[in-house]
Amino acid sequence: MTAVQPVPAQTVPATIIEALKSALGPKGWSQDEHELAPHIADWRGRYQGSTPILLKPANTAEVAAAVKICSDAGIAITPQAGNTSLCGASTPQGEVLITLKRMNAVREIDPDNDSMTVEAGCVLESLQNTAADADRLFPLSLGSQGTAMIGGLVSTNAGGVHVLRYGMTRELVLGLEAVLPDGTIWSGLTGLRKDNTGYDLKQLLIGAEGTLGIITAATLKLFPRPAKMELAFCGLNSVEDAVSFLSLAKRVSGGAVTAFEIMPRLALEFVCAFVPGTRDPLESPHPWYVVCEMSFGRTDGARETLEDALGQAFEAELVQDAVIAENESQALDFWRLRESIALAERGQGKAIKHDISIPVSKMAAFIDLASARIKAIFPDGVVVAFGHVGDGNVHFNVVGLDEAAQTALMANGAAISACVYDTVDEFGGSISAEHGIGILKREELATRKPVDVAVMRAIKQALDPKGIMNPRVLLG
Structure with a gap:
């Protein structure tokens, strides 16, 4: 072909x-x-x-x-x-x-069907608020939600922090309306959960990055709003401990974990240095940090469940220190530490960035091996690996801590990315988890997945x- x-x-x-x-x-x-x-x-x-x-x-x-x-x-x-x-x-x-x-109209909200139909120009944050006004939850959540529009999010199959519980964007879409490349309008808007009438055409457009048509509207899934959300910011010694803590938290909570984000000490230092109003919530430094969020259908027992999970994690020496958010403002402060990493990296300087996914069980081994290989080929590079440990998505970035290192980093970018992607292949992962392919990765995609x-x-x-x-x- x-x-x-x-x-x-x-x-x-x-x-x-x-x-x-x-x-x-x-x-x-x-x-x-x-x-x-x-x-x-x-x-x-x-x-x-x-x-x-x-x-x-x-x-x-x-x-x-x-x-x-x-x-x-x-x-x-x-x-x-x-x-x-x-x-x-x-x-x-x-x-x-x-x-x-x-094109930013909300065409319909159907609380009884747990769905809403919206136009492609609607900003994600406004849709979250619209769902909340109807006493429902639209769970897609990411750092750019104040700017990102639903048409682009569907076109790139965006991820975010709640994939662990609710899935990628493609799992949140019931139907689409789109204009095909010849100008034909395809109307596939539907609130149906079951429709077994042949090819699921909307799935061709989701994640196609605008190459098969222009999405103009979408019917999205809504969910009951949690009665209570609890959030903890935790210090840990290793990624391996974080993966074990995730398994423990899911077991203790009965599947109530909605987000589980990991970041290294250096990422936290970048945020505190370059993002005003941020600080380390814990008294002493730790090699790794986790933001653990649980959502519950009832208010009673919510805090106790999170405390139970943390208690067992302390006993197992998986968590070294932790603080639970006492109110919504403190919870937002904890989330700001995680969601400001990309902004803080820009303040630090140039970086070679990778958005990859690995089976959760192999994440610790991948980060260890890939980091060692990067150090071997580029000793001045420092790995900042963070992201959505709950669904195996790691933002594996290599940064330079001074101008000379950053200049050398850019000159070695191709070799660094090849090293990372080769390691991803060894672990049965993907070179693009939630950011898409675009122009940046199209040659890598063609080389690594020629049949696809x-x-x-x-x-x-x-x-x-x-x-x-x-x-x-x-x-x-």
Whole structure:
């Protein structure tokens, strides 16, 4: 199978630009350089792009009209949601850019069905609040939730801190509405839990990073709101102890653990140094830290359950010290320590970052071996491994502690990443856990999973024969 060859879109005919402007109306487009600026650079500052026009459709029909114009002319399109991509998936390089930020309506909330139907431009944090107003929980939660939009989160199959209990984004989606590469509107919005009528077409679009169409709306699962949440910040000696503590906590709580995050001492030091208002909650330093969250359907016995788990962990010498959040404000402070690591790393300087997943039982062995291999090939590199130990997702980053080390780090980036990914393969893991492939990892994907990529290219060819949808992303 050969790769789809996209039509270059660096030069878009003036007639097409005018047709797009006419189809979307005066509020539906922009060529103002100041408005375009935040849309053509990624959050990390790794990619700088360009676009001949930014389209801002107000509804699905306008999205379809724009896509149809581009499809007929063979003009490439980059869809963009909150522009929080970490792999360059939403930075245009000359393509027509479509943002769905104007499509931010909540179309329906159905508490009895535990579902809500929302448009792709809805910001995640607003959806969490909307669900809470209906006495329900939408559990997807991540550091960029104040900016990230649901269309992008679905397109990248986002993860976050609650995957342990509720699963990835694809497990939270009941139905989708999307515009296909020829401009056809596919309406697959449904609140059904059971629908055995052939291929589950929504799953093709979830995680496809905009290469098969533009998601315009989604029907999402809601859950009962926990009556009580308890949170502990714990100091430990090793990742192995953290994995054992996780098993103990799940057993003692009867499966009430909703989040279980790990971070090394150096990550905490970065946060305290570069994020104002943060501090170490424990009296003495520890090699590793865990944020353990439990959610309960009843208020009585909640605190006692967490205390029981911690007590048994102390007796087993799995946990060395711990503090339980006494109120919501303190719980938010604990979460801020974990969720500010990426921001703090930016303050520290350049880093080579990896978003990988490993079976939980093998996480400690992986971190030990991969860290030793990195030290052998790049002695000035310091590993900062943190993330979602509950679901095996590790953000395995290599940093330099001074300018000279960072310069050398960038020069050795390819060898460092190859070392990490080779070790991931040995442990039966994945080179992308929740950030997607984008541009950053497409060559790695093609090299390491050639059969998978061949099948995906065949699907791409069938749905997007002109190769206009996000043409540089995922498959290249």
